[in-house]
Amino acid sequence: GGTVIGSARCKSFRTREGRLQAAYNLVQRGITNLCVIGGDGSLTGANLFREEWSGLLEELAQKGKIDEEAVKKYAYLNIVGMVGSIDNDFCGTDMTIGTDSALHRIIEVVDAIMTTAQSHQRTFVLEVMGRHCGYLALVSALACGADWVFIPEYPPEEGWEDSMCVKLSENRARKKRLNIIIVAEGAIDCHNKPITSEKVKDLVVQRLGFDTRVTILGHVQRGGTPSAFDRILASRMGVEAVLALLEATPATPACVVSLSGNQAVRLPLMECVQMTQEVQKAMDEGRFVEAVRLRGRSFENNLNTYKLLSHKKPDAELPKSNFNVAVLNVGAPAAGMNAAVRAAVRVGITEGHKMFAVIDGFEGFAKGKIKEISWGDVGGWTGQGGSILGTKRTLPAKYLEKIADQMRTNNINALMVIGGFEAYLGLLELSAAREKYDEFCVPMVMVPATVSNNVPGSDFSIGADTALNTITDTCDRIKQSASGTKRRVFIIETMGGYCGYLANMGALAAGADAAYIFEEQFDIRELQANVEHLTEKMKTSIQRGLVLRNENCNENYTTDFIYQLYSEEGKGVFDCRKNVLGHMQQGGAPSPFDRNFGTKISAKAMQWISKKLKETYRKGKVFANTDDSVCLLGMCRRNLVFQPVAELKTETDFVHRIPKEQWWLKLRPLMKILAKYKTSYDVSDSGQLEHVAMHSPKEAETGAI
Incomplete structure (x- = not known):
């Protein structure tokens, strides 16, 4: 965590003298x-430094500190x-380095507070960082299902005091035993007056008499070890930055490497800085709608989803669609499934549908384990791991008749399946059975949720990030144990x-020496080279090794085999231990x-169902039998895309249950380079310089996570 090389808010660099000294120091070491x-702040300063560079060198030459030769040689910077900022307040990137780790700290605290608040029936006001940016507050509110959130970009309307108190007391009346209110430290009302956590607390106590406590998280949010997401993001961005420097010419503007969806891009530094300053200006002038739009599509998407899910409209105001929609979990449990179910149910109810929950996957469906589920039934589900509805790996093929009966009996007009590879196979089977059973001629959508991240048509799946963090945490502990005993x-x-997603990305996040995966075949020579590499490493000051192996990477080179090989070959140099992480x-x-991704992707899938239901409703019934009415919603590079499952067949290796092409394989050389192997890095995928574009409101919908 933190920064090993140190960081400072340097006063003297803000003066020309300070920058002159800095230029001298760089020239002395030949750095350009x-x-x-x-x-x-740092990036604006760096840009100014670059603009002044030639002037600074000339001044140094006049003072006789450097010679004319150096001025020519180091003419360009x-x-x-x-x-790197935990606030995620920089325009042009979806995620800044450090944001995800800060969210981890906040969510750990919120989860802990929720248990105490529940037992004491308390109201908690939580203050999180973000002087000028409400990202942390907004996403943590989304991730824990907070009752109310205050952020600087979207101040509450006049009379918010009344509506907040009404909402809190309604929740109590609904037997909800806790209230959580999240306040960004820079929260303001529509007159630009600050809203403090104390003010909110006093209000709740005076008006409602609820037992209320304030917790200010403060610098806890900056600390701790980085999350798996941040380690991988920072590693990818670091590579991009070096590639950008290698390709830079005196004519190219200073750029920022940033993340758009799952894609690295380069943007001109000053455009980003100007846009970031525009947000502040819009907020100061009370143009809040514009401030939200300037923050980018990811921020806007978060805000829209939060508004959809946190406030239930009175029944009288809800539309009545007369459609019944069923939600089920299929495959192995994955963390974040419950968040996805909650979002689906609540968005479905908002759109006027009657929502049904199927217990225990397709097997439960066949047995008629299906019940109506209400807004309140899914309260507090976001933070729950596993699958509350229950999930099974059973495929529908052997129960087709019974499932069709259940769909007819309960008059189900659309299906939403949240699950892994089995869910994908299940939808293929159901769409193939449409010729025989009319009941399956309804819109069906799948949201990928599996720790393996092996579903075609999506770069990420719900649950993979949580599993990756578990692996990374365990590897961190194991590395400490190994460096304590030395030579292990x-x-x-x-x-x-x-x-091999978990093995490969886990290795990248934990700084492993090797990762054996099925997608990249390896032989005994490679194993031998790895052993020799570790033998050399033991001669240095870092006397420990870490090797990850995917469970099915090779049927003969098992974990035991590799363990025995390393033990034998490493005799006298290092000893060996093995560890199977398992369930x-x-x-x-x-x-x-995973909470955020699950919530947003699921809400979007539900909106697609509503659209499809309207399109396919003819003569009093829903009839959908085209390929584009059975889709998978996935994250593809930059956007969330609906793809017909029939079209994904050609992209799938059904024998090994993996997509034929996987984006993360491009990161394999990076892991090897970081483990000090000589290897080449494929630069064909590196980001191109683009311009910061103001997105249209339409675009926010396809937007990033």
């Missing part, structure tokens, strides 16, 4: 490429920025079926990313 990791190598087996990777409370 800078990679700046920091917030908008290239700068690339990476945004650990072999760790991860889950994932034939998909702990499926458990645990969902990470902030």
Whole structure:
């Protein structure tokens, strides 16, 4: 955590004398490429430094500190920025480095507070960081289902005091035993007057007499070890930054490497800084709608989803669609499934549908385990791990008749399936059975949820981030154990079926020496090279090794085989231990990313169902039998995309249950380079310089996570 090389808010760099000294220090060491990791202040400063560079060198030459030769030799300074800031307040990137870790800290605290608040029937006001940006407050409110959230970009309307108190007391009346209110430290009302956590507390106590406590998280949010997401994000951005510097010419503007969806992009630094300053200006001038839009599509998407899910309209105001929609979980449990069910149910109710929950997957469906589910039934589900509805790996093929009966009996007009590879196979089977059973001629959508991240048509699946964090945490502990005993190598087996995502990304996040996966065949020579590499490593000051192995990477080179090979070959140099992580990777409370991703992707899938129901409703019944009425909603590079499952068939290796092409394989060389292997890195996928575009409100819908 933190920064090993140290960080400072340097006063003297703000003066020309300070920058002159800095220029001198760089020239002395022959440095003309800078990679700046920091917030908008650091990046603005770096850009100014670059603009002044030639002037600074001339001044140094006049003072006789450097010679004319040096002025010519070091004439240009290239700068690339990476945004490291927990507030996520920088325009142009979906996630800044450090944001996800800060969310982890906040969510840990909220989860802990929820248990105490529940037992004492208390109201808690939580203050989180974000002086000028409400991202942390907004996403943590979304991730824990808070009752109310105050952020600077979207101040509450006049008379918010009344509506907040009404909402809190309604929740109590609905037998909800706790209230959580989240306040960003920079929260304001529509007259730009600050709203403090104390003010909110006093209000609740005076008006409602609820037992209320304030918790200010403060600098806890900056600390702790980085989450798996941040480690991988930072590693990817670091590579991008170096590639950008290598390609930079005196003519290219200083750029920032940033993340759009799951894609690295480069943006001109000053455009981003100007846009970030625009947000502040819009807020100061009370143009709040514009402030939200300037923050980017990810922020806007979060806000819209939060508004949809947190406030239930009175029944009288809800539309009546007369459609029945069923939600079920299929496959193995994955953290975040419950958040997805909650979002689906609540958005469905908002759209006027009657929502049904199916217990225990397709098997439960066949047995008639199906019941109506209401808004209140899914309260507090976001933070729950596993699958509350129950989930089974059973495929529908052997129960087709019974499932069709149940769909007819309960008059189900659409299906939403949340699950892994089995869910995908299940939808293929149901759409194939449409010729025989009219009941399956309804819109069906799948939301990928599996720790293995092996579903075609999506870069991410719900649950994979939580599993990755579990692996990373365990590897951190094991590395400490190994460095304590010195000269020890650990072999760790991860889950994932034939998909090497967890092993590969876990290795990248934990700084492993090797990761064996099915997608990249390896032989005894490679194993031998790895052993030799570790033998060399033991001669250095870092006397420990970490090797990850996907459970099905090779049927003969088993974890035991690799363990025995390393033990034998390493005799006298290092000893070896093995560890099979097993089902702990499926458990645990969902990470902030999985809660957020699950909530947003599921809400979007439900809106698609509503649209499809309207399109396919003819003569008093729903009839949908085209390929595009059975879709999978996935994250593809930059956007959330609906893809017909029939079209994904060609992209799937059904024998090994993995997609034929997987984006993360491009990151494999990076892991090897970081483990000090000589290898080449494929730069064909590196980001191109783009411009910061104001997105249209329409675009927020396809937007990022």
